[in-house]
Amino acid sequence: MSDTTLWAELLAYGTGIGLSPIHIAVLLLLLLGPQPLRRGGWFVAGWVVTTLLTATLLVTVGHTLVLDMSHGSHHRTGLDLLAGGALVAIGGRELLRSFADGAEPPAWTTSIDRFVAMPLPLLLLLGAAGEVISPDDLVLFAKSAGVVLAAQLPTWQEIVGLAAFTIGASLFLLAPLIAVIIGRDRVIPILEKGKQVLFARGGLVVGGVSLGLGGYLGWQGISGLSLL
Template identity: 25%
Template sequence: MGEAIGQILSYGVGVALSPFPIIGVILMLATPRGRINGPALLLGWVLGLALVGTIVLLVSGGADPSDQGQPADWVSALDLAIGVLLLWVAVKEWRDRPRGDEEVALPKWMKTVDSFSPAKAGALGLALSAVNPKNLLLTIAAATAIARSGASAGAQAVALAVFVVIGALGTGTPVVLYFALKERSKHILDGLKSWMEKNNSAIMAVLCLILAAKLIGQAVSDLSS
């Protein structure tokens, strides 16, 4: 189990440092329904990570993810494909980053969070974690790493739970601050939101580049051994 958890730590951090969900939950917490919608988005986020991870583990469990202690070729090929896709995301984010005083382009849904119901907030959280390309790729990579560790089903479930908890830290921190500090959290959350808006593309580009290098290097090493 220790090996499985060690494999997924970097992926969990990559998911946790997702600027748009963090910005989104901060915006929701500032609305009249913030006490309900903020936690609802967080719950949807957690469910999305858990759902994708569970599906990948179930599929991998019946497809021999390892062969005599070494990753099966299809696992290494999947790692390589995910790495290449993350590299593409990194390049795209870097090229699209705002220059100078250029205004940051934010998703249209962020302008309508005042009208969100708890169900819609939860659905948004699920979509941001399970459908967003970067988070989807990282969750698949994490679940595949867990599956090929050779751990028991119970140990794999624990490793996936650890990944989900780590992946929820970024989106969950504003919610915890909101309820713990109440009015005093406003200044902190506004500052975090502004910083995330300004540095969104750079954060995404660096994260995806580092994780892409890890996956591609690992896949090349496995396929050549």
């Protein structure tokens, strides 16, 4: 695998993880509420730490198990087919739900205000748990770890790769936080508009991304079957 392909795949999988409508919506509400920098900053920090620790743990476990993640191997092909099928199913479900609901906001939007009002430690704990137990996120974490293992990088390059993946997976949270740091008053209308769009079309965006990634991984798995 070339360096360009490696970084492109890590960026794509990180983007899929970063497109978490619930986490983005929570951050936007935190940034629009009291103590925006403190509460929003800690929330983003919790996301970054959770992402990095999860990816590092999976890569470490992969090394311990001596998994062969080269294209066409049993481990790689099985993971590609499983991940592709799961993401296609999740993406299809989100799209169908979005079309069925029409202009109605997703069900999770009705309780998100109570979630944001929780004490900060509990909010961070539930946010981290929500990231690591999400089925589509777990699939993308596993696939990202597989890409790093397949590249057979030296340790320092693995560290750089995991850091880059974490940053890529955090861009959708880092961007609004940085905007608020630069000038909160100027970006409040943008944050409000982003919240409205996310509540109305978040499922559609996530469904489209999941279908695209799922189709790509399914194609990788099918091509890998021909090499077995």
